[in-house]
Amino acid sequence: MPASKLTGATKGVLVKGGLPVTLEVIEETLQDFMDAMSSLETDMSRRWPSPETGSRVPTE
Numbered sequence: 001m002p003a004s005k006l007t008g009a010t011k012g013v014l015v016k017g018g019l020p021v022t023l024e025v026i027e028e029t030l031q032d033f034m035d036a037m038s039s040l041e042t043d044m045s046r047r048w049p050s051p052e053t054g055s056r057v058p059t060e
Contacts, residue, residue, distance in 0.1 A: 011024050
C-alpha cells in the first residue's frame with residue numbers, strides 16, 4: 001500500500017496479518033539479500049557443469 005503523507009520519507013508499507021512494515025526499513029536488507037543471491041548464482045554458474053558441454057565453465 002502506498003505511504004501516507006504523514007509518514008515522512010517512507011516509500012510504502014507492507015501489511016500482513018495486521019502488522020505494518022515500512023519499505024524504507026527493509027529496503028537495505030532486501031538489497032543485501034539480492035546482492036548475496038546474485039553472488040551465489042555467479043559462483044554456482046562457474047562451478048556447475050554446463051548443460052551443453054557436460055563440463056565446468058572455466059573460472060576467470
